[in-house]
Amino acid sequence: MPQDDLRIGVFVCDCGTNIAGSVDTDALVEEARKMDNVVCSIKNRYTCAEPGQQEIKKAIKEHKLNRVVVASCSPRMHEPTFRGCVSEAGLNPYLVDMANIREQCSWVHMGDREAATKKAGDTIKAYVARARYLEPQEEKEIAVKQSALIIGGGVAGIQAALDLADAGYKVTLVEKEPSLGGLMAQLDKTYPTMDCSI
Amino acid sequence: MMDVGRHPNINLLTYSEVESISGYIGNFHVKVRKKARYVYENECTACGDCTKVCPVIVPDEFQQGFSSRKAIYIAFPQAVPSSYLINMDNCLGTNPIACGKCAEKCEKKCIDYDMKDESVKFDVGVVIVATGMDVFDPTPLDEYGYTKYENVITSMEFERLISAGGPSDGHFIRLTDSKRPETVGFIQCVGSRSEKYGNPYCSNICCMNTIKDTLLLKDHYPDIEAKVFYIDIRAFGKGFEDLFRRSKEAGITYIRGIPGEIFEDPKTRNLKVMVEDTTANKIEEHEFDMFVLSVGVTPRFDMPEVQQLLTLSKTSDGFFMEAHPKLKPVDAPTSGVFFAGCAEAPKDVKDSVTQASAAAARAETVLSAGKVKLEAITSTINTDLCRFCAVCAKGCPFNAISVNPKKKTISYVEALCKGCGTCSADCQFNAITMKHFTDEQIIAQIDAYLEEDPYSKVILFTCNWCSYAGADTCGLARLQYPPNQRLIRTMCSGRVDEKFVLHAFKNGAPMVVVSGCHYADCHYIDANRQTQKRVEKLWDKFERLGIRPERLLLEWISAAEGQRFAKIMRDNEELRKKVTKKEIEHTIKVLTEEEEKKKAKKK
Secondary structure (H helix, E strand, O other), X not given: OOOOOOOEEEEEEOOOOOOOOOOOHHHHHHHHHOOXXXXXXXXEOOOOOHHHHHHHHHHHHHOOOOEEEEEEOOXXXXXXXXXXXXXXXXXXHHHEEEEEOHHHHHOXXXXXXXXXXXXXXXXXXXXXXXXXXXXXXOOOXXXXXXEEEEEOOOHHHHHHHHHHHHOOOEEEEEOOOOOOOHHHHHOOEEOOOOEEOO | OHHHHHOOOEEEEOOEEXXXXXXXXXXXXXXXXXXXXOEOOOOOOOOOHHHHHOOOOEEOOOOOOOOEEOOEEOOOOOOOOOOOEEOOOOOOOOOOOOOOHXXXXXXXXXXXXXXXXXXXXXEEOEEEXXXXXXXXXXXXXXXXXXXXXXXXXXXHHHHHHHOOOOOOOOOOOOOOOOOOOOEEEEEEEEOOOOOOOOOOOOOOOHHHHHHHHHHHHHHHOOOOEEEEEEOOOOOOOOOXXXXXXXXXXXXXEEEEOOOOOEEEOOOOOOEEEEEEEOOOOEEEEEEEOEEEEEEOEEEOOOHHHHHHHHOOOEOOOOOEOOOEOOOEOOEOOOXXXXXXXXXXXXXXXXXXXHXXXXXXXXXXXXXXXXXXXXOOOOEXXXXXXXXXXXXXXXXXXXXXXXXXXXXOEEEEOHHHOOOOOHHHHHOOOOOEEEOOOOHHHHHXXXXXXXXXXXXXXXXXXXXOOOHHHHHHHHHHOOOOOOOOEEEEEEOOHHHOOHHHHXXXXXXXXOEEEEEEOOHHHOOOOOHHHHHHHHHHHHHHHHHHHOOOHHHEEEEEOOOOOHHHHHHHHHHHHHHHHOOOHHHHHHHHHHHHHHHHHHHHHHO
């Protein structure tokens, strides 16, 4: 069940003209404002930039937001950014979600502003609906084993192994062939310095 | 190579293969099979007495087959580790009666025919994939006569012939008469930049490699004549243009045009070509003593094995895909895994070394932090609702759940859960909740999408790693498709519950698409097989209920397949247009009745 005192903030991003070029972002802001539990709806030129993030943090405090929906690019791009942003404002990072209105909307429906705006509006609506059910999550911290596996003992594997080993980490280098060197060992000289490969 | 061999922090396992990797960033459990060398690596002094008495003669792979080696051998004199080994496929037998000459000769007694493969297990925090590349084999290109004409060689064979450590002691000779060639031709882009043969991509290294080869030839034999046939010379790196200029100044001729075919004069064994010189606009004939095919590079033949070990993805050219082509060029999509060298794309030595140092630095950011945050998105099980049917346990790709139906017990190790959500979708009793991707959340999204004008919308379930990323790739490339799809992201297609699909249809969706990673690409080992089973079950159900199964699509789309994503979207829009209002109303009616029947049964 969604909690009773939901206060959702929606942040619509122009992304310069990347989104605003094919989608009516002003209309989206107005549409979002009318959705249930949405207490603020704000447009940014670049939500991911510092002023955009400040705006989110400010709104979380001012409007006592407890859920945030950012309508911008792919979460595969900026989810970590906005998770970081809301947690700096004291919100659990899992209480923010992203409606992808760029990669999956403005960039792929460039010739049809009306349909793209309709799809973007739907996407925001769906992610606001989802946000009502978001709950805080805890990430557990675990220790990292202080060692590395390197698969392949060609020139790249050798360099990576030496760098990590010199930095003091234990490295296991696994090579399929009986000896190191890979393809490079078979070369006579290498460009541009024309020196020996081995 | 020597530094690696003696570094106190490096454990070197050669002649070894990684068999399995489990776990996650910070805690990978690795199992390696160290193949038997039949020679004690640390004891062997590489004196070479053994190889002298070995009676078996086979082609030497290191020398590209131009010379021979024995069954007991060392790849090359500077090899690390500096130890011989026996290739048991070549050896006459482990039974000393059959041969046993090497063991007899070895003073240090470090040959052991009974040596067994060893299994080595250890844990690491990070993994660097530096598996390299293969060289293109031009044998299928009949027009160049490779293997038919002995004086046509590849650039890799050139390396061995010009090398002082090679089979001819660095004397560059023709294979037909062992004479030094007076004239040598080079053909560029063999196996590269071709939609017809080999690979469509540029192999990156061949132009500069040929320029280097021509300088080596001139260095050895100032009077030698060499001509290079090319499409473009790509001398784009630091110092490259300078080297190209040096080659031209040394008297090498560069001709823009690729010969169509190589002909051999059977008497002289010389090679003739006709070529259109596109800068001079004329057809020319050239004759050479030797031809070097500047062959491209290809993804390694054993990449699929490594891909499965670490659930990696490949780009359309077959090399490993980075987490982001610009912003995370060294990171694999799997956390804690990094790329170095040609596994990610064709590279020369300098770029391989650069990326290797970058990979090491990226790996260090994880190692030096000492701590890493684990996935918060996992399942939770409500044991009060569980009926101990064990369906979840069977479907879990990570064996995080175990159920004893007889004793009516269930145990669940949350640390093993990777969050695919398959269990939650499989559970018929709503006993399992997938955090952050709950039933309520997903149903709320479907409802929001279908609240207005549902008949025009296609509900599309996408998995975070492949099909959702494929949709992003499609956007990055600005590939256009009809605007009727409404996407719902889950971590894995295995999360897509039957009830989500039914809910969408019951609320008026004309079409539903379930999409995920290709089979071998699934980021949760094989969770997408559960997806397939579930969709097949739904198709059967639809058949029974008189709903056209074609309205539910199952599509595998990789993160790189933006074009495929766009095509599928265009295709399913065509299908959607054919779904009539009457048909949708019928579906809603049938599914509502079905649900009511179920409810009545439960009561």
